Structure formats: C-alpha cells, structure tokens
Amino acid sequence: MKVCKFGGTSLASAQQIKKVANIITADTSRRIVVVSAPGKRFDTDIKITDHLISLADAALSGNDTSSGFRQIMERYEEIISGLGLESSLLNDIEEDLYNRLHSSRKDAGLFTDTLKASGEDASAKLVAAYLTATGLSAQYCNPKDAGLLLNDPPAYPQLLPEAYGRLAALKDNEAICVFPGFFGFTASGVLRTFNRGGSDITGAILAAAVKAELYENFTDVDSVFAANPRVVDQPVSISHMTYREMRELSYAGFAVLHDEALMPAFRAAVPVCIKNTNNPEAPGTMITAERDFSEQPVTGISADSGFSTLYVSKYLMNREIGFGRKLLQILEEEQISYEHAPSGIDDLSVIIRSHQLKPGQDARIVERVKTELAADDVHFRHDFSMVVLVGEGMRHTTGLTARAAAAIARTGANIEMINQGSSEVSLVFGILKHDETRVLRELYQEFFAPVYAEL
Amino acid sequence: MKVCKFGGTSLASAQQIKKVANIITADTSRRIVVVSAPGKRFDTDIKITDHLISLADAALSGNDTSSGFRQIMERYEEIISGLGLESSLLNDIEEDLYNRLHSSRKDAGLFTDTLKASGEDASAKLVAAYLTATGLSAQYCNPKDAGLLLNDPPAYPQLLPEAYGRLAALKDNEAICVFPGFFGFTASGVLRTFNRGGSDITGAILAAAVKAELYENFTDVDSVFAANPRVVDQPVSISHMTYREMRELSYAGFAVLHDEALMPAFRAAVPVCIKNTNNPEAPGTMITAERDFSEQPVTGISADSGFSTLYVSKYLMNREIGFGRKLLQILEEEQISYEHAPSGIDDLSVIIRSHQLKPGQDARIVERVKTELAADDVHFRHDFSMVVLVGEGMRHTTGLTARAAAAIARTGANIEMINQGSSEVSLVFGILKHDETRVLRELYQEFFAPVYAEL
Structure with missing residues (x-):
C-alpha cells in the first residue's frame, strides 16, 4: 500500500x-x-x-x-x-x-x-x-x-x-x-x-x-531541482536521490521538504516520491536509502544566508587541552548552536546561524570569551552564506573540490571557509552573502551545464 | 645589540x-x-x-x-x-x-x-x-x-x-x-x-x-626552505617570513625551529634571523612581524603524518545543542587534544595526533561516545597526514584553494579533509599518509616551479 x-x-x-x-x-x-x-x-x-x-x-x-x-x-x-x-x-x-x-x-x-x-x-x-x-x-x-x-x-x-x-x-x-x-x-x-x-x-x-x-x-512542482529555480534558470530535475542527499540539501535552503520530515520514512526504509498534484504523470523525484550514482557526482547545490562567524585567537591555543570545548560551552550556555568550527593552530572560528543572536548578545559573548578564556582576539563577522554541494558520488570523484573552488574563483568571490571531511556526501563553502547568487550560478554551470557545452 | x-x-x-x-x-x-x-x-x-x-x-x-x-x-x-x-x-x-x-x-x-x-x-x-x-x-x-x-x-x-x-x-x-x-x-x-x-x-x-x-x-643550513629538502629536490629558500608563517610551518613538520621557540621574541617584536654557522655570509631567513607578500602567495608547504580521525554520526545531531561540546569533553577527559573538528549536518569528525592514543584507548573512546552521546556510528580511522600551505599573501589571492586542490587531484590522491577558515595564513588538507610525498611534491611544483616553466 x-x-x-x-x-x-x-x-x-x-x-x-x-x-x-x-x-x-x-x-x-x-x-x-x-x-x-x-x-x-x-x-x-x-x-x-x-x-x-x-x-x-x-x-x-x-x-x-x-x-x-x-x-x-x-x-x-x-x-x-x-x-x-x-x-x-x-x-x-x-x-x-x-x-x-x-x-x-x-x-x-x-x-x-x-x-x-x-x-x-x-x-x-x-x-x-x-x-x-x-x-x-x-x-x-x-x-x-x-x-x-x-x-x-x-x-x-x-x-x-x-x-x-x-x-x-x-x-x-x-x-x-x-x-x-x-x-x-x-x-x-x-x-x-x-x-x-x-x-x-x-x-x-x-x-x-x-x-x-x-x-x-x-x-x-514536478520534482526537486538541482538548484534553486529562482536563482538558476531552468535547473535540471533530480530524478533520484538518497535520504542523506535530501537532508543535506534541505539543510541549506532547499524548501521542498523539511529536512526532518523524512526521518520516520528513512528509519523504516520506506521509499519516498515527490510528485506534482497538477501533473501526476511526471515521474517526480524518488528518494531512497541507496542509489546508483555513477553518472553525476553532484546531485544538487543549495545556498543559504544568515550566518555569522565568531573568530577567536589565542597564542599557544593548540597546547591548551579543552580550549575548543570551553568555547563551545560558552555558546551552549548562551543557547547558541553551532554549524561548523574550523580551526587553525592558534585560532578557532565558530560559524552559527545569525538569527540565534539576541540584541547585545554578540558583544556579551565576545566579552565572555575574552575574559573567561583569556583569548587575545575575539570578534564576530556577519553576513555569510553557506553554499553546499551534495552528492553521494562526490566521495568517489577525485578533483571535485578543485573544480568547485575554481568555479568560485572565476566569480571573483573569496572562499572564507571550507568544510570537507566529515559528511561524505557534502562539501560546504562559506562565502560572503553578496557573492551568493553569482557563486551558485557558476557552480551550477560547472556541474550541470548541458553536455553539448563541453563539445 | x-x-x-x-x-x-x-x-x-x-x-x-x-x-x-x-x-x-x-x-x-x-x-x-x-x-x-x-x-x-x-x-x-x-x-x-x-x-x-x-x-x-x-x-x-x-x-x-x-x-x-x-x-x-x-x-x-x-x-x-x-x-x-x-x-x-x-x-x-x-x-x-x-x-x-x-x-x-x-x-x-x-x-x-x-x-x-x-x-x-x-x-x-x-x-x-x-x-x-x-x-x-x-x-x-x-x-x-x-x-x-x-x-x-x-x-x-x-x-x-x-x-x-x-x-x-x-x-x-x-x-x-x-x-x-x-x-x-x-x-x-x-x-x-x-x-x-x-x-x-x-x-x-x-x-x-x-x-x-x-x-x-x-x-x-643557509636558510629555511619552502619545503622539506628530503622530499622535494632543492627547494627554494625562504628569505623572509613572518612569525605566524614560521609558527604555522613548524606545526606540521618544519624542524628548523620549534614552533614555540620564537614566542618571547615574537611578543617583544624582536626580528629573528636564521643563519648558517658554516656559511655566515649567506643572508639567511629573516622572521619579522610583518612582511611584503606581493610576489608569492605561498611561503612554504609542510606535511606531517601520524593523525587519526574519530568519526561520529547521529541523526539530528545538528538539532542537539551541546553535542560537539560533549564530544570534546570526552576527549578532554581522555587527555586527548584535538587538531581539527570538521562537521557535517549529522556528523562530526575530530582529528587528533595518533601518538596520544594509548593501547586500547581508541576502543574505549568509541564505546564512551556511543553510549554517553547515543551516537549512531562511531569509529576511528588512522594513518592520515596533514599538508599545510602557509603564506601571508594567501588571503589576498583568489583561486588559490582551487590551484592547490587541482594539484592534489593530479596525484590521484583523495582530499579527506580541508580546513580553511580560521587562520588566514594557512590552508590544511588531510590526506592519506601513503599519498603524502606525491602530494607535497606536486604542491611544491604548483606553487614554486621556476618562472621559466610557465613561459
């Protein structure tokens, strides 16, 4: 049934x-x-x-x-x-x-x-x-x-x-x-x-x-698109994707299904099909636990704005066991959840969704980190976007990061952050919000341009 | 004096x-x-x-x-x-x-x-x-x-x-x-x-x-070299670098000066010159707080092996305020300091120096994370290397990540992790140890090949 x-x-x-x-x-x-x-x-x-x-x-x-x-x-x-x-x-x-x-x-x-x-x-x-x-x-x-x-x-x-x-x-x-x-x-x-x-x-x-x-x-809609159709002109349809791909895409701005909505189906391994009431003949987008991903490494590209970065530097930070934990503890006490935490040797950035910050809270957090952790430099920067490439085939494709980074470079945008290494199905680039549209279009062009464009 | x-x-x-x-x-x-x-x-x-x-x-x-x-x-x-x-x-x-x-x-x-x-x-x-x-x-x-x-x-x-x-x-x-x-x-x-x-x-x-x-x-030695001379044939000398560059290079395998050794000079803004007792006429390598970096975005490339990754995934992890902090707390209690912590939506990896793990400790940590944090999947992977590109000019150079990632792709190595975003003077790639030498040579070739090679 x-x-x-x-x-x-x-x-x-x-x-x-x-x-x-x-x-x-x-x-x-x-x-x-x-x-x-x-x-x-x-x-x-x-x-x-x-x-x-x-x-x-x-x-x-x-x-x-x-x-x-x-x-x-x-x-x-x-x-x-x-x-x-x-x-x-x-x-x-x-x-x-x-x-x-x-x-x-x-x-x-x-x-x-x-x-x-x-x-x-x-x-x-x-x-x-x-x-x-x-x-x-x-x-x-x-x-x-x-x-x-x-x-x-x-x-x-x-x-x-x-x-x-x-x-x-x-x-x-x-x-x-x-x-x-x-x-x-x-x-x-x-x-x-x-x-x-x-x-x-x-x-x-x-x-x-x-x-x-x-x-x-x-x-x-007839299906889930590989990129936001309000930004990219007539993006291709995704005919088949995995739960993980759906969830990673939902995370950064894909509005078709909320990222949590599939959880019960996912846990029970029930396949999902997204279809159009106004065009039920269209095959829609199938979402299953596994899929064949040999043809196209990138399944979709999403982008979301509204991110802030808390930058913290302290000389000899990497000698101090517990520094990162203490920083995250302060954020936890401030009821702030974090998205990414890229680290250098003596510095650590924490990327959060900006809407969580109440008025004046960023100044308080900066002050707390400075005094409680004796940090040398602490500041917030705002107006970042995260662009996420999602695809089960990505981990089997050498050179994909290079292609994506080169596409971003062509737009003149600076890559503020890269997060690759944990999830094997996504690659996250932090960029300035004002570069978001250009970057999304260029990445779409790089990974989804019709084949004849390469001939 | x-x-x-x-x-x-x-x-x-x-x-x-x-x-x-x-x-x-x-x-x-x-x-x-x-x-x-x-x-x-x-x-x-x-x-x-x-x-x-x-x-x-x-x-x-x-x-x-x-x-x-x-x-x-x-x-x-x-x-x-x-x-x-x-x-x-x-x-x-x-x-x-x-x-x-x-x-x-x-x-x-x-x-x-x-x-x-x-x-x-x-x-x-x-x-x-x-x-x-x-x-x-x-x-x-x-x-x-x-x-x-x-x-x-x-x-x-x-x-x-x-x-x-x-x-x-x-x-x-x-x-x-x-x-x-x-x-x-x-x-x-x-x-x-x-x-x-x-x-x-x-x-x-x-x-x-x-x-x-x-x-x-x-x-x-006459100077600090831009890459390990035991791996790269006759690497170029670094004539001038900043304290931060020295410290970031020392972090991953540069043995000329220990990364901490310069701290007092750095704090007092005393310039440092590394010279050769056996050839005191050679100008050596100057290390100062600031330098002109218009010519060459990358100052040096270092590589170090002996890293392990603790991978943790849990459905809806990103909903759970405090998950990352609790994970780091377990590591802290185990007296393990961490290097990087790249995160996906529902997963988090923690990269550590393997030598910290005592026999049997990795199994205990996996067990603790599974039970105390109710994680779905927890495991260690070993034998990673970190390759670090260092240069004050990097943050002013668009497309540098793309060049580096493309060079790594040319060797056939997979990029297991990228850390970019906190320190503005370094870019860290995690790769498998058995790719380290090839990757270091190719990156050196990409960023330090003699100018005539491009003519």
Missing part, C-alpha cells in the same frame, strides 16, 4: 481537491491520504493556516474575531459548494471552529495550536466526504483515535515510540483513511503540533507505521 | 667553535651568545646530550656509569685541546659532571635534567674561555645568577614574567655574555628545563629581555 500526502496548494480549492481525488482513484494501492490545510490558490492568496493564526492572535489580544472567522468559513463554503457536498459538513466545520475559538486561552500557545490544527482537520473531513461522494470507500481518521501520540512539552515534539504499534492498525482499514497532518495528542489527550514540516512528518510516520511500499508526497 | 644562539652542530668540535668565535668577532654588536650542548660532528655521531641521557639512565638503573662518563669527558678533552685551552677548564667540567652524577636520584626526572643541562653549561664555559683566549672580553653567565626563573612543576615550563626585569641587566655587561641554553631555575633554586626547543627559547627570552635589535639563530 501507498501513503499519499497532499500539500496546501493541492487542497486550496474544489478544483484542486478534484485532482486529488483523481490521483487516489487512479491507483487502488493509495490507501492512506494525509492532508495539509487548504493553501494558496494564487500567489497573493492567504493560506487557511495564516488566517487561523490571525484569528488566534485577535482572540488572544481581545480584538474582534468575527470577520476573521467569516473569512475562513467563506473559504470552506466555496470548496464545499464547488465539490457539491452537503451543507451539513459546513455546519460541522463551523461548529468545530467555534468551539476551538471559545476554548481556554490560558495557555496561549496551546490555544493557537488548537486553532491552527483545525485547518488540517477540516481539510481531511472535506477530502473524505468528497472521495465518498465520488463512490470510493473513504473515512476521516481522527489522530487521537488512531493513536498518534506525542511526547509532552517542553521537549522537542516527537512521536512516542509505542504509537507505531497502534498506527499500524490503519493498514487494516477497509476504507481509504484520510488523515489530517501536522498534529497529534499527548498521552493525557492534549493536542500537540509538530514544530516544522508538520504534515510531511505525519505522512512519513504513517508510511513507517504501516510499512508502506511508497510514501508519495504530492506538492506543486 | 644582537643576541646570537648557536645550535649543537655549531659547537660539535674545536673547529666549529672557532667558526663561532669568528662570527662573534666579526660583529661587535653580538653581545649575548646562547649555546646548545656540543652536537654531532658527523651523521652517525652521538650528541653530548644523548650521551648524558644514557649516563642518567645507567645511573638510575644501577648500571656502570664509568664508561659513559669517560666517553663524555673525551669529547670535552678533544675540544679543549683543539682550542688550545688550559686543562684546568677540563677539571672544572669533570668535577661538575661528577657532582651531578652523584646528586640525589630520588626525583628521576630532575636527576636526568640535571645531567642533561650540564651539556649546555659546559658548552658555555668552553666558548667563554675560547673567546677570552682570542682576546675578546667574554664571560660565562650562570642562568641562576642571571635570574632565568621558571615556574614550578608540574605546570608547563614557562618563564616567570618578573624574570625579564633581572635578565634585562645583561645588556649592561661589559663582557660578552655566554649563556647556556635549555635550562633555568625555579624560585626555590631547583633546576628546570624547557620541554622543547630548549636553547632556542633561551635565546628568544634573552633577546626579548634586552630588547635586542636582532636575534640571530645560527644552525647548519
């Missing part, structure tokens, strides 16, 4: 939901359907989830909620009438939203989550009703009844391992199970949402639980 | 000491002379210091010491008669060595140090006597009387900061001061030696104390 997950744009309108139904009808092995909340119909549209967040904000700050409530219900009404479904469903959804809006606001985060989760929940009810209307046997599945149990806050939200056993029962359902993504419940029955990549994770969890033959992740 | 330090080969025989005297006579600003113990006269010769270590070992293990004692005295006798000095000096040296040999053996380390230090001490007495005999006003200086005060064990041996004041008085000596290198005394009068680079450090300390215009370090 297959688990299919549909993203927000695949559920944005009655017309889109009809495409979803066609996709499910076309393959009888598609037995579990995970849905996001209805997304944008057009570029400037507002997603249901964003409407729900505004509604929660209005309620929490004591402002009027009636117009926000009405806007949301109008979206549902348009979908239900477009699908020719009965108005009793609209009443159900309205009553549910009303009850959520008037639930306890004591825990503001929980209140907001409760409202947000209603988007996926309503979406699942809509899709189940429409599939039933087209003559399929389909059923809305409640995550609480199904047993999607999450740990308690404040720990990072994760599925309780014992939940897999109960979720596995979904594979015995006679009807197609339509499952809302993004949320589950704690053991004591309190709603809890996934931090990031919400519905993708739900799909991956269910695919793992039922040991699906395939986890199909339907979105609005 | 200039401080001159002469290494062991410069003092190995009467003939060599005559060269030293000529050098001192040739420049009246050479007022402080620091000496090593007499070294090797020919390749298979045994240094006085090694004779003294054997003597100490024999004494400590209760073996016969008379033949060892006699061998040492024969060397001194040969020098004294070769220089035409009076035999009373030989009696002095013999009495001193006898007293040291019969001093307390309770602290074996101190006993060995006491014997070893007699080599430099005798050497200073010989040189002072010979300079006097040639008509110069010269005097043996006792480090205890001069105030060369070191901290107490077990801390790493370092000069007490207050010692500089007293040592500064050496500049007012009317006679040329001949000073034994390698040792000093604690505040309570106990002899203490420098761990490494002994006589070089003494020279640098005195040069700093008297604010010398130049610290001349006389050895047996």
